[in-house]
Amino acid sequence: MNLLFRNATQEDLKPLLALENQCFTSDRLTPRSFQRMISRAHASLIVAQVGSQLMGYCLVLFHRGTSLARLYSIAIATHSRGMGLGKQLLDQAEQCALAHDCAYMRLEVRSDNPVAIALYERNGYRRFAEVNDYYEDHAQALRLEKRILQHRESRMVPVPYYQQTTDFTCGPACLLMAMCALQPNRLAERTEELQIWREATTVFMTSGHGGCSPQGLALAAWRRGFRVRLQVSIDGPLFLNSVRNKHKKEVIRLVHEAFCTELQHSDVQQISGNQLDLARVLRDGGQPLVLISSYRLTRSKAPHWVIVTDCDEDFVYLHDPDIDHSQHRQALDCQHLPVSHAAFDKMCAFGSNKLRAYVVLYAREHDNSEVAPMA
Missing domain, CATH: 3.40.630.30 (Gcn5-related N-acetyltransferase (GNAT))
Structure with missing residues (x-):
């Protein structure tokens, strides 16, 4: 034949x-x-x-x-x-x-x-x-x-998956996943997803509702009893260049300043820097939320939050809370997505100024143990 x-x-x-x-x-x-x-x-x-x-x-x-x-x-x-x-x-x-x-x-x-x-x-x-x-x-x-590309099996970190229920709550959805991973009995509910967005949003973006800033998400996690490390490569309010309206710019500045003031009265660890030692963070029990450019996933140049569930020598694994049904995707298609280290590094550098932002959650019961510093 x-x-x-x-x-x-x-x-x-x-x-x-x-x-x-x-x-x-x-x-x-x-x-x-x-x-x-x-x-x-x-x-x-x-x-x-x-x-x-x-x-x-x-x-x-x-x-x-x-x-x-x-x-x-x-x-x-x-x-x-x-x-x-x-x-x-x-x-x-x-x-x-x-x-x-x-x-x-x-x-x-x-x-x-x-x-x-x-x-x-x-x-x-x-x-x-x-x-x-x-x-x-x-x-x-x-x-x-x-x-199909043979290598050692990756450790599957038990991070539950939660799909964002609005176009602007990727950050809260990721925060829910991180909190549920650290507290397995915790429930991920839409009421809390929206409440976190209300606490962490910058109010405005280029169009539509504002997304959640790293500072806002860090504070939302801290208020819920988690130890938090915040790493941002750029000072000041983010994404101002994408907003043309002066009134909106001023609102974003005011919200950012309020976040910064509250952070000073918290024990959130704030670190400047570009790179994050993901393997070490995961090994030490951290749950890292990462701001990426969605361009490499959807060809849409927008800031987007994902959560890293694992990494090995070849790949970084992500939960993406955004499910694009037009691409015939189901929730399981967006879990533990393998991304090469090179591709992930490019995803994490957003915009012309190569912004990098990470929010890492740790359980409070580990307070007596030293958490390795981020590189």
């Missing part, structure tokens, strides 16, 4: 739809979805073909700015099953992900599909989550992962 694997084209749309309808009774990709996947830069739709006949396909999605790929779907024509095509398509998906500099492949599979589960587990995928009511018919999904 002369089997050909190639990228799908618009001419494949009709046979792809026929294959989709043959293989799935629900959760089907629509014609519009197929068209987008064929043309977009952050997905690869690979088809298997013999002669003029389409035998199957696999669809891989890439998470911009990270080293994570997602196997979104595999479909095999009824007459092509039992020939090892599933394994071959899986290999093609992994090779494609490696070519896009991805280190991890993740996927979902129905928990009542033992054949598919066996295929993935035979090929090195491990279960790491169960998602109830995942599919249209309310069936459960198993979440599997494989490190």
Whole structure:
């Protein structure tokens, strides 16, 4: 059998739809979805073909700015099953992900599909989550992962995930995750997310509601009983250059000055500097919130808070509280995102002045132990 694997084209749309309808009774990709996947830069739709006949396909999605790929779907024509095509398509998906500099492949599979589960587990995928009511018919999904760029397994720090519920509460969402990691019995609730934003916001940004400043988040964490270290590379109120209105600028200055005054009467450790020794911070029990430029994730040049959950020799791992549903992402796609150290270093330098800002939380019960200084 002369089997050909190639990228799908618009001419494949009709046979792809026929294959989709043959293989799935629900959760089907629509014609519009197929068209987008064929043309977009952050997905690869690979088809298997013999002669003029389409035998199957696999669809891989890439998470911009990270080293994570997602196997979104595999479909095999009824007459092509039992020939090892599933394994071959899986290999093609992994090779494609490696070519896009991805280190991890993740996927979902129905928990009542033992054949598919066996295929993935035979090929090195491990279960790491169960998602109830995942599919249209309310069936459960198993979440599997494989490190396709082989290296030692990363330690998965137990940082719970919380999705921001507004466009402007990424900082409070990250703070909730950090607090819940340090206090496992603590609940992450939307009421507190919004309350933290009210405490920590700078009121204004370029447009819409203001985001949370490092000083405001540090104070919000301190008020809730945590030890906090604040590291900012630039003095003064942030993002003033992005605000044109003089009245708004003055409000931001006043809010910043009030934060600074309160910080002087707190035990928040304030440090100037550019670099953060993440490995040491994590080893010493710290939960670091990091201000990044969202450009490398979404192509939107906006300040955005994430929380670092782990790091190893190759990657820094992030929880991103912002889920972009237009990119076919679920909450699990935004957890423990692997980002190369070089890419992370670029993310952390925001704007032309290369602003770097970190807020690190520690549990109060460690007060008698020395916390290593930030480099």
